[in-house]
Amino acid sequence: MRYLLDTADLAAIRRFCDIFPVAGVTSNPSIVKKEGKIDFFAHMNEIRSIIGPGKPLHIQVTALDTEGMIRDADTLLTKVDKEVYVKVPVTMEGIRAIKRLKAQGVHVTGTAIYSSQQGFLAMEAGADCIAPYFNRMENMGLDPDGIIAALAEMIRLYQYPTEILAASFKNAGQVDRAFLAGAQTATMDPSILEGVLTQPHITNAVAAFDADWKSVFGECTLAEL
Numbered sequence: 242m243r244y245l246l247d248t249a250d251l252a253a254i255r256r257f258c259d260i261f262p263v264a265g266v267t268s269n270p271s272i273v274k275k276e277g278k279i280d281f282f283a284h285m286n287e288i289r290s291i292i293g294p295g296k297p298l299h300i301q302v303t304a305l306d307t308e309g310m311i312r313d314a315d316t317l318l319t320k321v322d323k324e325v326y327v328k329v330p331v332t333m334e335g336i337r338a339i340k341r342l343k344a345q346g347v348h349v350t351g352t353a354i355y356s357s358q359q360g361f362l363a364m365e366a367g368a369d370c371i372a373p374y375f376n377r378m379e380n381m382g383l384d385p386d387g388i389i390a391a392l393a394e395m396i397r398l399y400q401y402p403t404e405i406l407a408a409s410f411k412n413a414g415q416v417d418r419a420f421l422a423g424a425q426t427a428t429m430d431p432s433i434l435e436g437v438l439t440q441p442h443i444t445n446a447v448a449a450f451d452a453d454w455k456s457v458f459g460e461c462t463l464a465e466l
């Protein structure tokens with residue numbers, strides 16, 4: 242299992258990369274919007290410098306047509322670096338862009354995936370990662386667990402080199418389900434990770450351990466004994 246941060250908030254990326262085993266960072270234009278009118282490439286380069294050169298940084302194209310997506314990809318590779326995973330929505334224009342970018346050896350992530358067949362096509366077009374939108378599918382009455390399981394089964398059966406990068410989560414239970422269905426990787430808002438480790442029952446348990454220790458040893462910590 243790998244955890245990615247689905248945010249462009251620099252302070253959050255710094256903080257959560259320090260605390261959690263974060264494998265990389267993803268964003269999309271809606272996530273970028275939350276940061277305001279940033280100096281986009283400087284911002285993405287800052288994310289790269291925070292996470293380091295070895296971790297995947299996924300950045301989405303904004304053009305809607307194949308040629309524009311390819312120009313966006315070239316710009317990302319030039320102004321950020323050659324290791325960027327170029328996120329391309331799996332549309333009619335997008336799938337053509339995925340094929341062309343893979344022919345050039347670019348890392349590509351097929352995104353905005355709402356069905357198994359859309360994912361299969363992205364796999365066959367050569368996408369390195371595919372991003373099924375878990376919460377959005379659930380909201381539509383679809384079966385995100387089954388769709389991710391189908392993607393995982395085809396990857397296993399035909400040994401595609403594709404990674405399932407599940408996205409669009411609103412709670413940790415959805416992340417559990419995506420991993421159990423076969424997603425190797427999940428990208429999420431940092432608040433979901435924080436929520437996992439800050440539940441009241443956890444802090445209450447730790448407070449009880451602390452009180453019991455101090456009732457016997459006072460303020461002396463284990464290291465100070």
Ligand code: G3P
Pocket residue numbers: 247267268269271272372374376377408409410428
């Ligand atoms: O990475 C895609 C994801 O950010 C979409 O999430 O919360 O807008 O459904 P959401």
